[in-house]
Amino acid sequence: MTTVAVAGGTGTVGRPVVARLQALGHDARVLSRAEGVDLVAGPGVDLRGVDAVIDVSNVTTLSARRSTAFFETATRTLLDAGRRDGVRHHVALSIVGIEAAPGGYYAGKLAQERAVRAGSVPWSILRATQFHEFAAQTVRQTAIGPVVLVPRMRTQPVSTRELAVALVDLALGDPVGDDGELAGPREERLADMVRAYVGATRRGGRVLEVPFPGRFGRAMARGELLPDPGARLGRQTFTEWLEHPDT
Numbered sequence: 001m002t003t004v005a006v007a008g009g010t011g012t013v014g015r016p017v018v019a020r021l022q023a024l025g026h027d028a029r030v031l032s033r034a035e036g037v038d039l040v041a042g043p044g045v046d047l048r049g050v051d052a053v054i055d056v057s058n059v060t061t062l063s064a065r066r067s068t069a070f071f072e073t074a075t076r077t078l079l080d081a082g083r084r085d086g087v088r089h090h091v092a093l094s095i096v097g098i099e100a101a102p103g104g105y106y107a108g109k110l111a112q113e114r115a116v117r118a119g120s121v122p123w124s125i126l127r128a129t130q131f132h133e134f135a136a137q138t139v140r141q142t143a144i145g146p147v148v149l150v151p152r153m154r155t156q157p158v159s160t161r162e163l164a165v166a167l168v169d170l171a172l173g174d175p176v177g178d179d180g181e182l183a184g185p186r187e188e189r190l191a192d193m194v195r196a197y198v199g200a201t202r203r204g205g206r207v208l209e210v211p212f213p214g215r216f217g218r219a220m221a222r223g224e225l226l227p228d229p230g231a232r233l234g235r236q237t238f239t240e241w242l243e244h245p246d247t
């Protein structure tokens with residue numbers, strides 16, 4: 001049995017990661033504020049007995065300053081403890097295409113990748129595209145009354161269950177450094193995803209597609225956040241996920 005600490009193990013991708021580890025008979029140790037571990041404001045973290053760390057912690061912000069502060073501090077907390085306590089593998093989840101829009105939230109993801117690469121715990125980084133759940137996250141973040149404003153975006157969303165399988169496989173193996181990209185099987189338009197989600201959940205309201213300003217907006221609209229041709233592709237489409245969200 002391998003002991004794996006899952007930073008952010010209560011989150012959107014953290015939950016299926018923990019479920020996958022447990023289904024394989026491994027010991028999953030959840031690190032999150034709800035479990036009494038604050039990776040940013042806390043005194044540090046105890047990783048004694050932990051073989052590998054999967055970092056799927058997150059902060060919800062568009063601010064480069066807040067994102068960078070979160071990901072740098074959380075990563076440093078995990079790597080300091082990992083070095084001290086003999087963790088043999090640090091796995092970080094990053095996002096496809098972050099160089100195309102290096103400001104805002106992605107500034108933090110770039111800072112996280114730099115910290116992991118420069119750290120002294122052997123590492124792997126997997127970059128994924130947006131999750132199928134991104135449609136719901138968009139509604140939560142951009143709804144103004146009955147109107148949902150959706151940025152113009154080309155995306156190739158992936159199943160968090162399939163992503164969890166890939167992250168756990170990665171963590172149980174030897175560190176590989178950059179592990180490339182994982183994407184879903186089909187390109188979608190975010191506005192179509194949100195319309196389908198709003199219809200399926202009977203939430204009601206109007207979905208308006210709008211251009212998102214700045215470099216991030218251009219990158220989203222032009223498809224610069226789509227995977228490279230060599231990316232590994234999952235199987236479950238967004239439509240299949242919407243019909244069976246738990247599978």
Ligand SMILES: NC(=O)c1ccc[n+]([C@@H]2O[C@H](COP(=O)([O-])OP(=O)(O)OC[C@H]3O[C@@H](n4cnc5c(N)ncnc54)[C@H](OP(=O)(O)O)[C@@H]3O)[C@@H](O)[C@H]2O)c1
Nearest residue numbers: 008010011012013032033034038039040056057058130131
């Ligand atoms: N969303 C996407 O489409 C997407 C696509 C590709 C990659 N990613 C990456 O996937 C990762 C996970 O994203 P997600 O959407 O699954 O996140 P999420 O649902 O927002 O969950 C965030 C997790 O982080 C924990 N957390 C937040 N602040 C913390 C702190 N100070 N100390 C300890 N734990 C903390 C939260 O638990 P508590 O609140 O209990 O602390 C929660 O378990 C992120 O690195 C993100 O960049 C996301």
